[in-house]
Amino acid sequence: MGNIEDSEVELRLGRFKGAAKQAGVKLTHQRLEVFRELASSLDHPDAETLLHGVQARLPTVSLDTVYRTLWMLNNLGLICTLGPRRDSVRFDANVAPHHHYVCVACGLVRDFESADFNAVPMPSRVEGFGSVVASHVEIRGICDECAAQQP
Amino acid sequence: MGNIEDSEVELRLGRFKGAAKQAGVKLTHQRLEVFRELASSLDHPDAETLLHGVQARLPTVSLDTVYRTLWMLNNLGLICTLGPRRDSVRFDANVAPHHHYVCVACGLVRDFESADFNAVPMPSRVEGFGSVVASHVEIRGICDECAAQQP
DNA sequence: TTAGGTGCAAATTCTTTGCACCCTG
DNA sequence: CAGGGTGCAAAGAATTTGCACCTAA
Numbered sequence: 001m002g003n004i005e006d007s008e009v010e011l012r013l014g015r016f017k018g019a020a021k022q023a024g025v026k027l028t029h030q031r032l033e034v035f036r037e038l039a040s041s042l043d044h045p046d047a048e049t050l051l052h053g054v055q056a057r058l059p060t061v062s063l064d065t066v067y068r069t070l071w072m073l074n075n076l077g078l079i080c081t082l083g084p085r086r087d088s089v090r091f092d093a094n095v096a097p098h099h100h101y102v103c104v105a106c107g108l109v110r111d112f113e114s115a116d117f118n119a120v121p122m123p124s125r126v127e128g129f130g131s132v133v134a135s136h137v138e139i140r141g142i143c144d145e146c147a148a149q150q151p
Numbered sequence: 152m153g154n155i156e157d158s159e160v161e162l163r164l165g166r167f168k169g170a171a172k173q174a175g176v177k178l179t180h181q182r183l184e185v186f187r188e189l190a191s192s193l194d195h196p197d198a199e200t201l202l203h204g205v206q207a208r209l210p211t212v213s214l215d216t217v218y219r220t221l222w223m224l225n226n227l228g229l230i231c232t233l234g235p236r237r238d239s240v241r242f243d244a245n246v247a248p249h250h251h252y253v254c255v256a257c258g259l260v261r262d263f264e265s266a267d268f269n270a271v272p273m274p275s276r277v278e279g280f281g282s283v284v285a286s287h288v289e290i291r292g293i294c295d296e297c298a299a300q301q302p
Numbered sequence: 303t304t305a306g307g308t309g310c311a312a313a314t315t316c317t318t319t320g321c322a323c324c325c326t327g
Numbered sequence: 328c329a330g331g332g333t334g335c336a337a338a339g340a341a342t343t344t345g346c347a348c349c350t351a352a
């Protein structure tokens with residue numbers, strides 16, 4: 001699917017290398033390639049999709065390594081997960097504040113930014129629940145491609 | 152967990168009965184009890200949790216009936232799903248516009264309302280993706296109960 | 303009566319784990 | 328060289344499906 005600019009990918013890879021060193025985890029080929037694959041995709045692939053992309057460069061990687069790598073990256077705060085609509089977990093290497101458009105028909109996810117949404121103050125009701133780590137808007141709809149297929 | 156007022160539960164049940172008749176689906180005990188269980192819970196249970204609640208009244212219901220009923224209710228627009236943080240799908244009988252606070256440690260989900268969020272106009276970028284069916288804010292954090300357990 | 307619904311159990315799908323070998327640091 | 332990391336295969340968990348019986352309309 002869509003791709004991220006090379007400069008941004010390199011920047012993210014650099015961040016990963018730094019964080020890995022600091023956390024004392026090894027920089028294996030597999031981890032680098034899994035992260036590169038995720039960091040350069042514009043949509044939000046699941047583990048299986050990432051596996052296929054990585055296998056083009058490392059034919060022997062296995063699905064379990066992809067999962068282990070993803071959760072490791074997630075623990076390091078380098079990626080985040082996003083919830084499925086009835087399918088599997090998806091991953092996101094964009095840790096800057098942003099929001100999601102999700103197609104309920106095909107599962108496509110696209111990022112967008114919105115200063116307006118970011119500017120809304122946290123409702124006081126939420127304080128009563130607990131601390132806040134992150135917040136984002138999820139917009140559900142039918143993407144143009146799916147709409148075209150089912151008139 | 153928390154409970155919804157009886158009057159609201161009855162209102163939701165009435166809506167279900169009307170929608171079921173209109174859609175031509177049968178009002179079985181199982182369906183009524185699954186919907187009642189979901190409609191009266193304040194948090195957002197998964198299928199297994201609902202099963203346990205319903206079994207108090209209908210000891211023979213099975214998990215697959217709970218799933219079938221939930222997807223049927225979802226198709227009818229009477230409930231919606233919400234994405235997991237690494238666990239299973241959860242269901243929500245509150246179809247009024249509202250937002251979610253999610254504890255990343257225990258999975259607790261609480262609803263809240265926010266006129267401020269509702270008032271933000273849809274970013275123009277989103278128009279390019281496709282149509283919009285719904286939108287909500289998801290706030291992630293650590294709930295007070297989990298925070299108390301891990302100082 | 304009768305088509306749709308249910309319960310059971312088996313099948314699928316997705317994800318995690320145990321273990322022996324491998325490779326980064 | 329040592330300990331974490333990997334691949335494989337098998338285990339687990341969550342959800343779906345086939346089928347014969349049941350029940351709401």
